Amino acid sequence: MIIQLRLLMVEDSEEDSLLLLRALRKGGYDLVFERVETAAAMQEALNKQRWDIIISDYVMPQFSGLEALRLAKEREPDLPFILVSGQIGEEMAVDALRAGARDFVVKGNLSRLVPAIHRELQEAEVRRDRKRMEAELLRAQKLEMAGTIAGYVAHDFNNLLTPIWGYAEILKSRFPPEDEATKLCETIIAMAKQMSEINAELLTLARRGRIESAPLDLNEVVKKAVDQTSTAMVGITVHEELVPGSLIISGSEAQLLRAVSNLVANAVDAMSGGGLLRLVTRHASDGHQLGLHNHVPPSQYAILDVIDTGCGIPEDIIEKVFEPFYSTRKTDKRRGSGLGLSVAQAIVSDHGGYIKLLSEPGKGTTARLFLPLCDTPPCG
Ligand SMILES: Nc1ncnc2c1ncn2[C@@H]1O[C@H](COP(=O)(O)OP(=O)(O)O)[C@@H](O)[C@H]1O
Ligand SMILES: [Mg+2]
Numbered sequence: 001m002i003i004q005l006r007l008l009m010v011e012d013s014e015e016d017s018l019l020l021l022r023a024l025r026k027g028g029y030d031l032v033f034e035r036v037e038t039a040a041a042m043q044e045a046l047n048k049q050r051w052d053i054i055i056s057d058y059v060m061p062q063f064s065g066l067e068a069l070r071l072a073k074e075r076e077p078d079l080p081f082i083l084v085s086g087q088i089g090e091e092m093a094v095d096a097l098r099a100g101a102r103d104f105v106v107k108g109n110l111s112r113l114v115p116a117i118h119r120e121l122q123e124a125e126v127r128r129d130r131k132r133m134e135a136e137l138l139r140a141q142k143l144e145m146a147g148t149i150a151g152y153v154a155h156d157f158n159n160l161l162t163p164i165w166g167y168a169e170i171l172k173s174r175f176p177p178e179d180e181a182t183k184l185c186e187t188i189i190a191m192a193k194q195m196s197e198i199n200a201e202l203l204t205l206a207r208r209g210r211i212e213s214a215p216l217d218l219n220e221v222v223k224k225a226v227d228q229t230s231t232a233m234v235g236i237t238v239h240e241e242l243v244p245g246s247l248i249i250s251g252s253e254a255q256l257l258r259a260v261s262n263l264v265a266n267a268v269d270a271m272s273g274g275g276l277l278r279l280v281t282r283h284a285s286d287g288h289q290l291g292l293h294n295h296v297p298p299s300q301y302a303i304l305d306v307i308d309t310g311c312g313i314p315e316d317i318i319e320k321v322f323e324p325f326y327s328t329r330k331t332d333k334r335r336g337s338g339l340g341l342s343v344a345q346a347i348v349s350d351h352g353g354y355i356k357l358l359s360e361p362g363k364g365t366t367a368r369l370f371l372p373l374c375d376t377p378p379c380g
Pocket of ligand 1: 262266
């Protein structure tokens with residue numbers, strides 16, 4: 001089996017690096033590789049792309065293994081780091097391990113390198129999984145808290161909003177259309193409308209877990225979501241690529257419509273300069289193959305991809321976008337509430353499903369929604 005490995009090598013000797021590379025290729029690794037021998041070059045390499053592992057020499061003319069290690073720990077504390085050295089003294093090894101090296105391999109005994117890397121990659125995966133689960137737990141707790149607070153305030157907000165909106169409509173009707181007061185009333189009405197949309201999201205969080213389920217067709221939900229958002233789609237071409245027939249799932253149509261509309265709205269927001277919005281539905285039988293995390297059981301799924309050619313999501317915030325109230329939309333006339341994705345995720349998860357974001361900054365984003373198909377156990 002060939003394993004892809006993005007290897008950053010800190011090594012001054014070309015010859016030694018060739019030996020290492022040969023050992024790794026023989027060990028079954030397909031390498032994306034860069035060799036650096038100064039701190040500046042290492043910084044640059046770390047900026048440029050993601051790496052799976054760093055292998056570093058111990059003594060170099062312009063740099064040292066311990067300095068490289070310090071730099072790596074500062075920048076990417078979880079990235080496995082293995083020191084490889086000509087010879088090794090006890091003190092050297094202790095210093096290195098204290099500083100956080102994961103292993104120490106002697107150049108004369110390179111046969112140890114491949115198993116060491118293998119083990120490091122596996123452990124790194126476990127660390128990543130644990131971090132992701134911790135982050136998910138934290139997010140779930142935040143969402144629950146937001147729901148609780150929403151339960152207290154959302155009804156009051158609604159009660160206050162109804163007269164604001166209503167009186168603004170009445171006032172507006174008392175002025176001629178071209179009057180400045182009419183414009184002011186329209187602004188009040190537009191703001192009240194935005195407020196009531198935020199409120200509706202909050203109420204969804206407050207009412208979690210109380211869905212009235214009925215069989216429904218995901219294809220129909222997608223069409224309705226597009227209809228709802230179509231007024232905001234300036235310069236955007238929409239392709240509906242829906243699987244022939246229907247995709248019957250069980251759930252609340254109103255809620256799923258909200259979830260899908262939120263994804264569509266995000267796609268539209270991301271394409272302020274116009275673009276292509278594709279809505280693709282299909283069946284899938286194996287959640288694992290589709291990149292689902294292990295805790296979602298493989299089953300028959302209905303899948304919806306909401307694909308945009310917008311700005312994309314930078315890698316460093318992709319973990320944050322599902323957090324309630326997280327939004328990067330601050331400059332527009334429409335300020336983001338930061339509730340769109342968290343509410344969509346909450347709804348979909350109440351339906352036994354999952355949302356996954358795949359994004360390439362500058363190129364676009366795919367929001368992939370998985371929902372259990374109706375003839376499978378989660379639907380009953
Ligand atoms: N399709 C997308 N393309 C680019 N960025 C997105 C997309 N979907 C979500 N985002 C990012 O995720 C953030 C959170 O989204 P969301 O929860 O819907 O809140 P809001 O839309 O109110 O900002 C957005 O502010 C944006 O930065
Ligand atoms: Mg949104």
